[in-house]
Amino acid sequence: MPLGESVLVVGAGVAGLACARALSAAGASVSVIDRARGVGGRCATRRVEGQPVDLGVAFLHGRDPDFLAALESVPATPLPGWPQEVHGTGRPCQPEAFRPGEGRRAYVEGVNAFPRWLARGIGVRLGARVERLELSDRLPRAVLEGGEAIEAETLVLALAPEQSGRLLASAPAAPSPVATARALLGMAASEPSLSLAALYPSSADGPRWQVCYPSESTVLQLASHDSTKRRAPRFLAMVFQAHPRWSRAHADRPEWPDLLLAEAARLLGAWAAAPLHRHPHRWRFARTDRSGEMASPLLVRLPGGGRLGLCGDRFAPGGGVEAAWLSGRALAGRILAEEGA
C-alpha cells in the first residue's frame, strides 16, 4: 500500500515550495520531494571553501507586491537594490530586472535564504528521484528510484518543462488531458548555462562593479562579483555564466571551465585566469525561452479521480524567480478552489 498524500509536489524549487506553502497555509496535507540535497533548485547557494556563493540566480527581482512582501519577510540580512553597479551593455539574462519600478535584492547569506524560508514547516524529502509516474485508472502515483510509490489526490510537477515532459512520457496509457499537457510542455525549450564559481585571493584587483553583462563576448553572458554580497569575505569570489548557445556547444567538453576562465581573463584582466579554487556547475535547464511563456499554471483532471498540476517559471508571465513563485501560488489557489467547489 503506497503512502497517501493529499498533494504531492515534485520539485523543491521556488515554484514547488510556493505552491506547497500556500496549500499548507490553507490546511491541506502536502509534501514535497526533490532529487537534490537541498531546496531551492536554481535559487542555489553553495559553500565553496566555506564561503557562500550564489551559483544560479545571482539576485532576486520583481514587481508583484505580494512577491516583494515575501522577499521582505525572509529572516536574512538583505542587500536591497543589489546590484547597484552594473557594467557592460550586453543583454541581461532577464532584461526586465533593470526596468524602472522593479525591486531587486540579494541576501548576505545567499539567495537560497528565500527558498529555505519558504520550506519552513513543510515536509520536504530530499535525495529522492522520481523515476516514473502512473496516471491511468486510479489516483496518480510517483514511483521513486528503488520502486517506492507515493500516491496523492493531486500530483504537482514543479520542474523544468523537459523534466516534467519526460515524467509524463513515462506514464503508461496516459489519458488525453496528459497528452495536452505534454504538447504544451513540448512547445518551447529551456536554455542551458554553464556556470563557474571562481575564488581568488582577497588581495586580487577585482572589478569595481557588482554585475557585468559583457556585450563583446559570445561566451560570457554574466559575470557576478559574488563576494560583494558577503560580510568580510575570505576570498574575492566571481561567478561566470556562459551564453546559452555556447553552453549547449560546450556542455560535454570537460575543458569548458578553462575556456570560460580564459574568456573572463580576456575581458576582466589576467588575474581572472587562475583562481585559487573553482566550482563548476552545469545548469541544463537554466531558464526558459521567453517565447514559450504561458499565462497560468495547468491543472487537469485525471480519469482515475485525481488531478495533475504543472507550475514553474514558464507558467506565469515574465519568467524568473518571480514567475516561479507566482505560478506556484496560483496553482495552489486553483487546487483549493476546486476542492471548495
Add this chain to the structure above:
Amino acid sequence: MRQDGDALDELVARDRDHECEGYGSSQVCVRAVAVADLPTRFGAFRLVGFWNNRDSKEHVAMVHGAVVGEEDVPVRLHSECLTGDVMGSLRCDCRDQLTEALRTIARGPRGVLLYLRQEGRGIGLLNKIRAYALQEQGLDTVEANRALGFRDDERDYAVAAHMLKTLGIRSVRLITNNPDKIRQLTQHGVVVAGRIPHVIPPNEFNRFYLETKARRSGHMIDLTEKRLAEQSDPVVVEGMETP
C-alpha cells in the same frame, strides 16, 4: 463632416501632464495622446490613440460623432485579432464581429469602438498559433487555452474603462451579448445605461453557427470547447433567437 474634433483635441492637450493612481487592481493609467480623422468604408470616424502605464500596447478608440460629455453612447469593445480582423480567418468570427459593430455605430449619430491590442486575449500571437496547433492534433484545449492566455483579463476592462473615462463619456449602451462584460465594466466605474444586442447577418462563412444551433438547445452557444472565444462574446447570427 467634422465631429467633435475640437473636444477630442482638447483631451490630448489636457492629458499631456496626466498622471493618476489608475483603475482596478492593476492600477492602469491611460492618456489620450493623438487624434486624427479616419474615414472608413463604414463611415466617418476619428481615431484616438492612447498610452497606458501597464502594457506596451497602443490601444485606440474609433470615435463616431460627438461623444465627449455625452450619455447613452453606443460602445463596442473589440480585442485585436490579427488572424480574423486582417487575414479573414474562419477559425473565429472576429472580422464579422468587428465590421458589424462598426456598421451599427456608424448608422447612429454617435458611438465608440475600443480596439484593444491584446492579440489572442492574452500573451500574444505565438501562443494563439500554438493553441490552433493543439486543436489540429485533436487535443482537449480548454485547459490549454487557459494556460496559453485565452481568458478574460481583469486588465482588459480596467484599460477599457479608463479609456471611456478619458473620452468624457458619461454613460454607455454596450454592444454585446455578454452580461459579464457589462458587470466587469460596471465594477470599473463605467455607467452602463443599456445594452445593444450584437447580431451578425448570416453568410456562407458563419452558417456553421446556425447549424450548431440546430443541434443544440439554447441560443447562447458555448463554442469555447471547440474554438477560441477570442471576443469573449457569444456569437449571435440573425436567425438565432436574439438574447
